[in-house]
Amino acid sequence: MTHRSTLGAALLGLSLTLGTFVSPAQAERLTIVNRNSESSLKVAINRAVVVESDIAFAELSIANPQIADISSLSDRSIYVLGKQPGITTLTLLDAEGRLITNVDVVVTADISEFKQRLRQILPDEKIEVRTANDGIVLSGVASSSQKLQRALDLAERYAPERVSNLMSVGGVQQVMLKVRFAEMQRSVSKSLSASLAANGTVLNGNPMSTGTGQYSNSGNQANGLARNIPATNSNAGATVLGFNAGAVQVSVLLEALETKGVVRTLAEPNLTALSGQEAKFLAGGEYPVPVAQDNGAITVEFKPFGVELNFIPRVVDDDIINLELKAAVSAIDSSNGFQANANFRIDAFSRRETSTTVEMRDGDSFAIAGLLQDEFRDNNSQVPWLGDIPILGALFRSADYQRDQSELVIIITAHLVSPTRGEALALPTDRIKPPSEKELFLFGKTAKEGSKLKGAAREVAKQDFTGSYGYVME
Numbered sequence: 001m002t003h004r005s006t007l008g009a010a011l012l013g014l015s016l017t018l019g020t021f022v023s024p025a026q027a028e029r030l031t032i033v034n035r036n037s038e039s040s041l042k043v044a045i046n047r048a049v050v051v052e053s054d055i056a057f058a059e060l061s062i063a064n065p066q067i068a069d070i071s072s073l074s075d076r077s078i079y080v081l082g083k084q085p086g087i088t089t090l091t092l093l094d095a096e097g098r099l100i101t102n103v104d105v106v107v108t109a110d111i112s113e114f115k116q117r118l119r120q121i122l123p124d125e126k127i128e129v130r131t132a133n134d135g136i137v138l139s140g141v142a143s144s145s146q147k148l149q150r151a152l153d154l155a156e157r158y159a160p161e162r163v164s165n166l167m168s169v170g171g172v173q174q175v176m177l178k179v180r181f182a183e184m185q186r187s188v189s190k191s192l193s194a195s196l197a198a199n200g201t202v203l204n205g206n207p208m209s210t211g212t213g214q215y216s217n218s219g220n221q222a223n224g225l226a227r228n229i230p231a232t233n234s235n236a237g238a239t240v241l242g243f244n245a246g247a248v249q250v251s252v253l254l255e256a257l258e259t260k261g262v263v264r265t266l267a268e269p270n271l272t273a274l275s276g277q278e279a280k281f282l283a284g285g286e287y288p289v290p291v292a293q294d295n296g297a298i299t300v301e302f303k304p305f306g307v308e309l310n311f312i313p314r315v316v317d318d319d320i321i322n323l324e325l326k327a328a329v330s331a332i333d334s335s336n337g338f339q340a341n342a343n344f345r346i347d348a349f350s351r352r353e354t355s356t357t358v359e360m361r362d363g364d365s366f367a368i369a370g371l372l373q374d375e376f377r378d379n380n381s382q383v384p385w386l387g388d389i390p391i392l393g394a395l396f397r398s399a400d401y402q403r404d405q406s407e408l409v410i411i412i413t414a415h416l417v418s419p420t421r422g423e424a425l426a427l428p429t430d431r432i433k434p435p436s437e438k439e440l441f442l443f444g445k446t447a448k449e450g451s452k453l454k455g456a457a458r459e460v461a462k463q464d465f466t467g468s469y470g471y472v473m474e
Contacts, residue, residue, distance in 0.1 A: 331349065
């Protein structure tokens with residue numbers, strides 16, 4: 001009991017001196033028996049090992065005190081404390097200066113506490129922990145990339161910049177993105193205009209010829225007096241009235257037009273990509289745009305238009321999906337083009353696009369964009385002063401207004417998917433088969449139902465036109 005108490009007190013005092021407490025019960029022991037025998041000793045960082053020798057030593061030294069620190073407890077016991085990862089040599093000499101032994105001291109990262117913390121934070125993960133040289137090696141399979149990153153971050157706390165990642169991510173890591181573009185464009189326009197043409201003599205035979213609106217030039221004035229609608233008129237509702245006021249011929253052109261229009265655009269692209277990989281989709285075309293170069297040459301660049309979709313999915317945890325998404329709907333707008341000359345014109349583009357990052361679960365939907373645009377234009381043109389005359393002033397003015405409304409909504413739905421058998425998938429062409437010459441020429445059939453499908457494809461072809469990966473056309 002006296003020897004054990006003395007040894008415990010010595011260990012306690014030494015640990016307080018070094019700044020690290022290690023109890024005798026926790027210390028590992030290595031016994032050196034034979035003279036001149038070489039052995040190896042493993043020590044964890046901030047942990048201690050007691051080395052005992054059957055041969056009394058008089059002198060001991062450590063090659064690199066930065067890696068391990070030593071202290072003699074007696075002429076046969078040595079206290080070894082690991083300080084930083086690495087390998088050094090402990091040398092023992094007897095009273096006559098002869099070599100007793102060399103001990104290779106290998107200081108490694110303390111993974112016992114790391115393993116304990118890893119099991120507490122990620123209890124269900126199959127991650128193996130090993131030491132290699134002065135670092136930590138992680139291997140096994142993580143259920144998600146987020147949990148894999150958690151394990152790496154925790155390992156960095158115990159072995160900074162000395163962590164080797166040999167782990168892989170298991171589970172479903174492919175994401176299918178279903179995007180619905182829905183756009184409605186409504187337009188309403190109304191116009192009402194009046195044109196007046198007069199020709200004759202007034203005030204003692206003085207000639208008079210005048211016209212307003214469509215009758216502002218002499219050619220249209222003549223047509224108006226002949227009760228003809230001007231050739232430049234494009235309105236569907238036009239009425240010509242004419243009468244004589246003494247020696248003056250008068251013709252009145254009344255034009256009224258109302259237009260309504262609705263444009264509906266719907267696109268539903270589906271695309272599948274591996275977690276962390278970018279996927280691109282374009283349904284449309286490319287428009288050639290000439291570009292002038294410094295040497296005077298002209299090159300052609302192609303600008304894409306249509307339905308565009310770029311996204312990068314990341315499966316972060318179980319069924320949680322992080323999406324970095326760019327979506328756009330564009331079309332050629334000939335009304336806002338560039339006209340250089342009579343033979344050269346470049347059309348403009350109307351474009352709706354969005355760029356965002358969202359997070360959702362498997363099967364959830366998210367509205368990432370909504371745009372409501374309302375444009376109103378009101379124009380009123382008249383002959384000065386005459387257009388302000390009550391009632392009769394309507395013959396000297398025209399008015400029109402136009403209202404355009406557009407509404408765009410983009411909804412995305414993400415699914416975790418895995419491959420399936422090829423025969424279980426149906427194509428739009430599976431239902432329709434080319435006819436034979438007999439069916440074409442004798443019976444006038446341009447297509448026949450594909451009833452000879454077999455297996456799962458036949459069952460899939462019987463389903464509704466909406467499928468799990470797109471449309472199956474009737």
